Amino acid sequence: MAEAGNPTAQMIYHKNTSPLRIIITLAAIATAGLIPLSLAHAAPPTELGIAIGDFALLDQDGRFYRLYQNSDAKSVVLFVHGIGCPIVRNSLATLKNLRTRYAQKGVRFFLINANPQDDRAALKHEAALYDIDFPILKDSSQLVAESLRIKRTAEVIVIDTRDWTIHYRGPIDDRLHYEVQKKAVSRRYLQDALDALLDHRPVANPQVPGVGCLIHTVDTPRQPPSFAREIVPLLREKCIICHRPDGVGPWSMNSYRTVRGWSTMMREVVMNKRMPPWHADPSIGEFSPDLSLSLAEQRALIRWIDAGAPRGTDPDPLSATPVAPAGEWPLGAPDLIIDIPEQHVPAQGVIPYRWLKLPVPLASDKWVRAVHLKPSNRAVLHHGFVLVKYPQHAKNREPRWLEGRNGFFAAYVPGFDALPFPERSGQFLPAGATLLFQLHYVPIGREIADKPRLALYFHATPPSREYRVASAANMAIRIPPHAPDHEESAEATVAEEGLLHAFYPHMHYRGSRFQYQAIYPDGRSEALLSVPNYNFNWQTVYNLKNAKPLPSGTKIIIRAIFDNSARNPANPDPSREVRWGLQSADEMLVGYFMYSTQRKHKRPQPGAKQAGVVQRDPYPH
DSSP states (O other): OOOOOSTTGGGSOOTTOOOOOOOOTTHHHHHTTOSOGGGSOSSOOOOBTSBOOOOEEEOTTSOEEEGGGGTTSSEEEEEEEOTTOHHHHHHHHHHHHHHHHHGGGTEEEEEEEOOTTOOHHHHHHHHHHTTOOSOEEEOTTOHHHHHHTOOBTTOEEEEETTTTEEEEEEOSOSSEETTEEOSSOSOOHHHHHHHHHHTTOOOSSOBOOOOSOBOOOOOOOSSOOOIIIIIHHHHHHHTTTTSSTTSSSSSOOOSHHHHHHHHHHHHHHHHTTOSSSOOSOTTSOOBSSOOOOOHHHHHHHHHHHHTTOOOOSSOOHHHHSOOOOOOSOTTOSOSEEEEOOOEEEOSSSOOOOEEEEEEOOOSSOEEEEEEEEEOSOTTTEEEEEEEEEOOGGGGGGOOOOGGGTSOOSEEEOTTOOOOOOSTTEEEEEOTTOEEEEEEEEOOOSSOEEEOOEEEEEEOSSOOSEEEEEEEEEOTTOEEOTTOSSEEEEEEEEEOSOEEEEEEEEEOOTTEEEEEEEEEOTTSOEEEEEEETTOOTTOOOOEEEEEEEEEOTTOEEEEEEEEOOSTTOTTOSOTTSOEEBOSSTTSBOOEEEEEEEEEOOSSOOOGGGTTTTEEEEOSSOO
């Protein structure tokens, strides 16, 4: 499994972050929350010469794009799109010609759409109708448009990637006007601006009045959101689960003073979608818990920060009612705790996987309703798997774990919350079984120790359903050198009728995107989960809000995109071909899925093993 290192590392300032905004004269007054938002920091200024803060958006196809990931380009051109705007539609051919001319010179073109009436389905239809092969970045929250002060469609914004400043904004040229199209172009504003930028010359006309359709903006309240009544409930629901005493966050949201001190950083990581750590495409599937911020929550938090993060006149709820530590066992007192021998981790080096065997002290068979594998030191335990080796008399019931590739009994990875199994379901644990622990440690620069523990929670009586972890996996992956979008896939067929509960996608450093799809026996196809911005630092389990029926014979197909290029900042070596391997410098492609079936009193014989799932895997076992 991949080395995530410290899962909270991504919450620290990016070393190359440019200034996001300049503080205006009214900042000190606005901090008190006593003047209207429109008179304070209504939007971070992004006029000519001011650096643009990083942001990330999905396009019409659900692909993830982040502005600062284009640092290898010389310039980024944003063209403001809007469905139905005649000037936009009549500009597309010219924009394509310019892209063809300047692509080889290091210029990248994107469309950005902030119209509240244009959803992604409509954008896909428009792209097909007008042969739009640009990514159309959908700014559903309008926060990017607000930061860039976008008011009309058909405007072009030219960004110099050396310092992320705007060097030109205005129309492409002077050919189009309202209900007018000239036969010939006399002023080529965009072309001239790009030529000047590439030649390191000042732009002759850096700002030209735009011509396009006005964009309807969501209502902006005159007063910033209330810290006590709006911001604190948001933080408690979506952020404090990690930013609390003994949480994985590097700092605790324990007071207004602390939150205000971190507010500028909070703005950056919300805008570029590093936080909250939730990477699923919101248009596919419903999950619970879901840590993502709603559009209203995003707008409230960013506008509060842009207003100077005012406290207002209400008491500070975070100081008045501090959040208690999560406690040793969030699921309550365990029925059985397995203590794992202390593991000593050196200061440096690559540490091979550690395998430990411990007997289970049970006098009778048990059905487990929840498990919690907990390290004593989260900084060094990258991941842990627990597999069960059944006693000889019950071998025919033992799942085919394949060293964890096809499933596991319990796991610890960053982002994997301790949750009970779905209601009325459980995993079988026979008396006389042996637990097999797979522990992967990463050094942190000093010698340190970890003493993991496994908590087990039992059903009082056997449940009606058996909970299973299975997977589609591909051990034959081969990722070419320097490939930015290399696709690999795998599939598994579910042999028994069941209920689908959750997904856990897994790749390593080069993992970029991940998708699950179901092909049902009647031929229907359904997208189950899309992770357009896979992050190896967060091994997230996506639990369906409502279990999905899984007919016998359903195929679960996974498709993954790997980025083995130099544009991937986590890539250990873009020049090598990458294959399957246990270490993080290698790769994996495993799509775990969790489901339950009606419990049988007798397990099928060995010929029907592998937890009711048949994998199609070209790699010989």
